[in-house]
Amino acid sequence: MTEAAAHPPQKGEQPIKASELDPKFKYELQKMHGSEKILKCFQCGTCTSDCPVARYSDSYRPRTLIHMAQLGLRDRVLKSETLWLCAACFTCTDRCPQDVEVAAVIRVFRNLAAETGCIPQVFKDQAQSVLESGYAYKIPELRIKKRESQGLPPLPKGNVENMKKVLKGLKLFDNMKKPLTQGEQPSGQ
Numbered sequence: 001m002t003e004a005a006a007h008p009p010q011k012g013e014q015p016i017k018a019s020e021l022d023p024k025f026k027y028e029l030q031k032m033h034g035s036e037k038i039l040k041c042f043q044c045g046t047c048t049s050d051c052p053v054a055r056y057s058d059s060y061r062p063r064t065l066i067h068m069a070q071l072g073l074r075d076r077v078l079k080s081e082t083l084w085l086c087a088a089c090f091t092c093t094d095r096c097p098q099d100v101e102v103a104a105v106i107r108v109f110r111n112l113a114a115e116t117g118c119i120p121q122v123f124k125d126q127a128q129s130v131l132e133s134g135y136a137y138k139i140p141e142l143r144i145k146k147r148e149s150q151g152l153p154p155l156p157k158g159n160v161e162n163m164k165k166v167l168k169g170l171k172l173f174d175n176m177k178k179p180l181t182q183g184e185q186p187s188g189q
């Protein structure tokens with residue numbers, strides 16, 4: 001029995017097409033700060049088995065994301081919503097027997113995704129809110145009035161102008177207006 005026949009695509013998984021493979025992707029990653037050692041990963045799965053997010057998620061698998069990048073599945077990696085589930089706790093980095101800086105690799109993926117505007121809408125909304133109000137979430141008027149009625153002091157105002165100056169030039173903020181292009185989810189988790 002062939003490998004493909006032994007492991008047919010599961011529900012929701014998309015078969016990989018040869019046209020999706022970008023052989024240069026892994027070499028680009030090797031040159032980026034944080035993902036230099038990505039080719040040292042030998043797929044032992046320690047990062048995923050120790051990841052606190054993977055424990056509670058059916059889809060988030062750092063090992064799989066790294067494997068997809070090694071294979072050259074650039075778009076699948078960068079358009080994966082699961083990228084954004086990483087809590088940056090560094091457990092994976094501490095445990096990797098190959099010294100792959102897994103958490104940094106995920107950060108590199110996110111930065112690349114952000115550069116192309118591939119950012120989940122929820123984070124775009126938060127970023128927009130930071131730019132408009134200085135808060136990640138807009139405080140509802142009702143809550144402000146409730147504070148007043150209970151004699152609580154007003155919330156400090158965010159310094160929006162300074163915030164804009166600090167964030168100007170960051171690709172995340174520059175790309176927020178690009179349309180969301182979330183695509184296929186990673187397969188073979």
Ligand code: SF4
Binds near residue numbers: 048096
């Ligand atoms: S722990 Fe390291 S070597 Fe093992 S799968 Fe994760 S990145 Fe690869």
Ligand code: SF4
Binds near residue numbers: 062087093102106
């Ligand atoms: S840094 Fe991210 S991928 Fe690594 S163990 Fe923590 S949540 Fe999982």
